[in-house]
Amino acid sequence: MHLFKNTNIDFLRHRKIAYGISLVLILAGMVSLAIRGLNFGIDFKGxxxxxxxxxxxxxxxxxxxxxxxxxxxxxxxxxxxxxxxxxxxxxxxxxxxxxxxxxxxxxxxxxxxxxxxxxxxxxGPSIASDLKWAALKALLGALVAILIYVGIRFEFRFAAASVVAIFHDVFIVLGLFSLLGGVFDFMPLDVDQSIIAAFLTIAGYSINDTVVVYDRIRENVLGRKPSEYSSIFNASLNQTLSRTIITSGTTLLTVAVLFIFAGPAIRGFSFAILIGIAVGTYSSIFIAAPIVLDWQLKSKRPIKLRGSN
The missing domain is CATH 3.30.70.3400 (Alpha-Beta Plaits)
Structure with missing residues (x-):
């Protein structure tokens, strides 16, 4: 099924604007984290x-x-x-x-x-400290596993760009939790184990979208010259656009229903997934692949993906 056929959107032309928007969102979140911090659930504060x-x-x-x-x-x-x-x-x-x-x-x-x-x-305080450290190790372990997987399947700059995109997604969601924490009574945004599960889900969803784009780039880059990389990346993003929108759209609808009708106990979790999927879809188009292209333009080294010549 193709929602969009034969699109020719110049995504890469607007990548600097996308970088700027992402930087503003991340910095706003970091400032909020420094000033307001996070509302931790009893899992992490006791x-x-x-x-x-x-x-x-x-x-x-x-x-x-x-x-x-x-x-x-x-x-x-x-x-x-x-x-x-x-x-x-x-x-x-x-x-x-x-x-x-x-x-x-x-x-x-x-x-x-x-x-x-x-x-x-x-x-208890000691158990809360142990849970917080275990959650941090789970997140770092997931990022290292993704870095190794993508590095083996493609090459290091693709892996590094995908991890940057995941950090981008998680930091934006975390910043929103800091900015909105305690603002709405109907939506407690306490960071507990369910939110860590949401972050891991966001990381998995984001890398899935990114790998689909990377696979299409690998197919299109075979036998092409570095001077053609910009058009190849744009074509790959357009060719996967329909799949990205359909997959993300159906998932967003499901999570939106969960967010609206589910009880407050999991509203924070569903909010994190809802924002994370939207931001993850954005980053797979405007962050991950463009970073790889900019890296190649500065290093001037041809892309040598596994399976390419």
Whole structure:
């Protein structure tokens, strides 16, 4: 199926503009990370998290005030609906003790609005530190594996460009988590293990798109002169455009439905995937292949891909 037939879009002509847009987005994210940081879930910072659901709508300010008087310090916010409340605290005592304190305080104050504790989780500081380090190792391990795979299948500059594109995608999504973290009650953007899974998914999706373009470049570069590389890269991007748009579009629709209708527990995950797929599609067209071309133009070395002459 071809959504776009015989397109002749000059993608490479606009690559410097794309570099500029990407640089602005990454720098904005880095500034936000330096100033605001990230909202880490209890997986990575430790503490206790509880989700409550009341029978009727309730004021978050009233709940926050009651819990503060009961000695429970931390963050209290809506959790998807006006009847559900998320509590995050650094309480280090027994979980059952915290549950008793919270339930007693709320029952005394809101006796006409009963509540149910849907979930309560606790993670110690040492476990949180171990989980954070394990997540970082997983991300770095995935990038090294991709670098080796693409380097063997194509050549080093193709592998390096693909890893740059993945960093580009992940940093933009991470920057958005920093910029928007804590802004919307309906969409908690806490960085936890599910978000690390989202980043790994984004990396896999991005490299898949990029390798499809690289494969078409390899087919078209056979027997061609370096002076023809610009037209070859453009032709390859146009030839894979239909496949890229159809694949990304159908995936985006599915993830968009998940983002809209799924509960707040996985809304952060679906948001990361949604933005990551869109940015990954952009980077496979405007970042990965153009970087390889610019590298070749500066080094003036012919492209010697595996299987090419």
């Amino acid at each position: 503490g206790t998290e509880a989700v409550l659901r009341f029978d009727q709508d309730i004021s978050i300010g009233d709940v926050r005030s009651v819990l503060r008087e009961a000695g429970v310090r931390g963050m209290v916010k809506s959790y998807g609906t006006d009847r559900s409340v998320l509590i995050q605290t650094d309480f280090e005592g027994d979980v059952n003790q915290l549950k008793t304190i919270v339930s007693t305080a709320l029952n005394d104050r809101f006796s006409d609005n009963p509540h149910e504790m849907l979930r309560i989780d606790a993670v």
